[in-house]
Amino acid sequence: MGWTPEPRWEPSTKSWRVRYKNQTYRYPGGTGKSDREAEQAAKRQWKEKRRQIDNEAAESGERLEKFRGCIEEWRCVLNWLQNHGFGDDGSAKKAAAAVADLQERIQDPSSEPPDDAEWFLSKTPLDELDDDQLQETYCPIYDDALPESPEEQLRNGFAHIRSNDALWRDRLAAQKKNADAVDTNNTLAAQVDEFLKSKREEAKAGQISFGRAGTMRNHLKIVVDWAGGKKETGKIDGKWLADLRSMLLKRIQEEIYSTSYAKDVMTTTKQLIRWLVGTAGQLDHLPRNFDSKSLSIHTQIKQVETLTVDELSQLLGAARDRAKLYMLLGLNCGMTQIDISDLHPAEVDFENGTITRKRSKTRNVENVPMVKYKLWKETLQLLKQERSDSDDHVLLNRSGLTLVESSFNSKENTNKRDAVRLEIRRLSTAESITCTMKHFKKTAASALRNHQQYSGLERLFLGHAPDNMSDRHYTTAPDDLLAEATDWLYAKLKIKSTK
Numbered sequence: 404m405g406w407t408p409e410p411r412w413e414p415s416t417k418s419w420r421v422r423y424k425n426q427t428y429r430y431p432g433g434t435g436k437s438d439r440e441a442e443q444a445a446k447r448q449w450k451e452k453r454r455q456i457d458n459e460a461a462e463s464g465e466r467l468e469k470f471r472g473c474i475e476e477w478r479c480v481l482n483w484l485q486n487h488g489f490g491d492d493g494s495a496k497k498a499a500a501a502v503a504d505l506q507e508r509i510q511d512p513s514s515e516p517p518d519d520a521e522w523f524l525s526k527t528p529l530d531e532l533d534d535d536q537l538q539e540t541y542c543p544i545y546d547d548a549l550p551e552s553p554e555e556q557l558r559n560g561f562a563h564i565r566s567n568d569a570l571w572r573d574r575l576a577a578q579k580k581n582a583d584a585v586d587t588n589n590t591l592a593a594q595v596d597e598f599l600k601s602k603r604e605e606a607k608a609g610q611i612s613f614g615r616a617g618t619m620r621n622h623l624k625i626v627v628d629w630a631g632g633k634k635e636t637g638k639i640d641g642k643w644l645a646d647l648r649s650m651l652l653k654r655i656q657e658e659i660y661s662t663s664y665a666k667d668v669m670t671t672t673k674q675l676i677r678w679l680v681g682t683a684g685q686l687d688h689l690p691r692n693f694d695s696k697s698l699s700i701h702t703q704i705k706q707v708e709t710l711t712v713d714e715l716s717q718l719l720g721a722a723r724d725r726a727k728l729y730m731l732l733g734l735n736c737g738m739t740q741i742d743i744s745d746l747h748p749a750e751v752d753f754e755n756g757t758i759t760r761k762r763s764k765t766r767n768v769e770n771v772p773m774v775k776y777k778l779w780k781e782t783l784q785l786l787k788q789e790r791s792d793s794d795d796h797v798l799l800n801r802s803g804l805t806l807v808e809s810s811f812n813s814k815e816n817t818n819k820r821d822a823v824r825l826e827i828r829r830l831s832t833a834e835s836i837t838c839t840m841k842h843f844k845k846t847a848a849s850a851l852r853n854h855q856q857y858s859g860l861e862r863l864f865l866g867h868a869p870d871n872m873s874d875r876h877y878t879t880a881p882d883d884l885l886a887e888a889t890d891w892l893y894a895k896l897k898i899k900s901t902k
Contacts, residue, residue, distance in 0.1 A: 408453075410445040412436045419445035428452060469516035470509040476523050476575070477501040478631045483578045498523075503650065506629055510659060524575070529568040534561055591639075592632030594685055595623045598678050606809075612741075612764075613809030613819065622671035636679055641690035647672060648698050655700075666700040709846040712897050714836050719898070721834055726826045728785040728798075733843030734896060735889065736776040737865045739763075740823035740840050744807035746797040748790075756783045762866035774866050777886040779893050850895055857888040864888070 410419035410430060418429040419442060430448050433441025481498035489495055501523075508514040519526055529537055588594075599620050606616040629650055630643070651665040660668070673693065679685040692698060710718075715734075719727055732738040738746075741763045750760040756778040765771040778786070791799040800806055800822045808820045823840060831838045848861040863885060893899070 410442070410449050419449075421449050423453065424456065466516045467509070470505060473517040473522050474502055474505045474509070475631070477505065479575050479578050480523050480571075482631075483574050486578075503653070506650075507654070507657065507659065509628075524568065524572060528572065530565045537561055537564065589635055589637060589685065590632060591630055591634040591636055592627055594636050594679060594683060595627055595675065597683065598675050599623065601678070601682070618667070619671050619674075622668045623675060625668055626672050626675075636683075636685040639676065639679070639686060639690070641692040644672075644676075644690055644692065644698055648700065651700060662700060662702045666702055669698065669700055708842060709849050710836070710838060710842050712895075714838075715846070715896055717834055718830060718836060718838065722830050723826075724785055725789060726830045728782070728789055729823050729826060729840065730843050731779065731782040731785065731898070733840050734847045734892070734898070735779050735782045737844040737847060738840070739844065740807050740821055743798060743823055743840075744796070744805050747795060748793075748797055751786065751797055753783070753787060756780075765866065771866060772863060774863060775882045775885070777889045779889070779898055781898060847892055847896070850892060851888055854888075854891070857884075857891065860885060860888050 408421050408423050410421050412432070413420040413429070414436075416429060416432075417435070418432040420430075421428045428449065430445035431441060432438065433444075477498050481495060481502060484495040484498060501521075505517060505521075508517075599616070602611065602616045602619055605611045606613045626647065629647065648669060651660065651668060654660045655662055655665050676686065676689065676693070680687070680689055715730075719730060722730065729740070729743060732743055736742075736758055742760075745763040746758070746760070751758050757775055758778060759773060759775045760766075761771050761773055786797065790797050791803075793799055793803075796805055798806055804820070806822045810818050827838065827840060844865065848865055851857045851861040851864055852859075860881075863881075
């Protein structure tokens with residue numbers, strides 16, 4: 404019998420807390436941990452809540468099973484029509500529309516599962532129904548309305564429906580048999596699993612982030628759900644790619660996906676196809692339209708989100724020392740939470756007050772500069788105060804663990820611990836100012852870009868590789884100029900006034 408979670412006392416919130424299925428639930432603590440009445444009330448409320456959660460989960464499982472079965476049946480119809488030269492007629496368009504509609508509805512938790520009338524075939528073979536039962540049964544195979552008279556036409560109509568029903572049941576049975584006969588290694592689902600396995604290995608080796616591997620998994624789940632896991636990878640062609648783009652554009656129009664997310668799904672799919680050609684050998688060549696602009700999904704350039712000097716002053720003034728240090732490292736050195744977590748003692752000169760390093764994300768890229776940051780006195784003071792005894796990390800969390808850590812669990816889902824993000828989120832909520840670590844580095848970089856003398860240094864400040872010949876000189880970084888710009892930033896952002 405599995406472990407049953409029960410409410411436990413949480414001193415920080417003075418409430419009874421339960422963690423269940425990645426969600427946290429809290430109940431009033433009354434007068435404190437010794438308030439037995441409040442404890443029993445919390446246990447009763449939690450018992451009812453858990454029953455509700457488990458019931459909803461069971462209903463959700465049944466709902467998904469109905470959706471997937473109905474989608475698979477319509478997709479089987481579509482595949483038969485396409486394989487037998489009817490891919491462009493009305494029946495194929497109707498089947499494609501049914502698949503698209505069901506796939507959109509399955510994304511909405513509030514949508515009802517398909518009823519019996521929405522399946523392609525009726526639950527009961529039509530030759531087992533008498534005429535009265537048949538007349539009441541919706542049958543999408545026979546699109547024409549049943550003639551009301553004369554009686555002979557009605558009987559002929561019934562015979563035609565029964566014949567069509569039997570014919571399609573034979574077709575779909577044969578289609579399923581053929582699909583089952585396909586080498587499972589050559590299916591889209593199998594090859595996606597292999598591709599994602601390789602990405603997980605890259606993440607473990609530090610070649611890509613764990614988050615990126617998890618995001619690619621989410622992208623390709625959308626593709627497999629849309630195309631069907633039994634799709635033969637050898638049949639992926641230009642039309643398939645164009646159809647995928649059309650589906651993504653439709654979901655953008657219906658506000659299911661943002662344009663940037665849809666573009667990312669298409670980009671990941673193209674990475675998969677390149678892998679199918681090069682590594683897996685499942686495709687002989689890339690589709691002819693692979694690099695065509697017709698497959699592009701255009702996104703609008705987002706306005707850079709920055710913080711005002713007043714907002715910075717409020718946040719820094721209200722922050723605990725740890726949060727303040729994280730913010731200052733973002734403003735002073737353009738760091739993200741990964742950079743802060745990876746900061747090595749050898750990269751910090753505590754005596755001269757500098758940090759010299761490459762960004763964690765691009766530390767293995769040859770033309771990315773080694774940047775020397777001059778630390779503000781507040782940044783250096785807090786860094787000395789909060790430094791750990793570790794030989795590998797300047798900063799650790801209260802438990803002596805790295806600030807940011809990602810891994811895969813037994814189900815190959817991404818697990819992530821991010822103490823920096825959590826600290827900034829607490830402060831953001833408390834002060835009602837939307838901010839993440841990206842806001843701090845972007846605020847500083849934007850200020851540099853808008854300065855007449857220091858414009859162009861923002862790429863060096865952010866540790867980016869030069870993107871044109873005129874910037875190549877900064878691979879031998881102009882330390883003095885960046886130090887001067889850093890002093891200007893200190894005054895511009897009024898850091899001194901936030902003590």
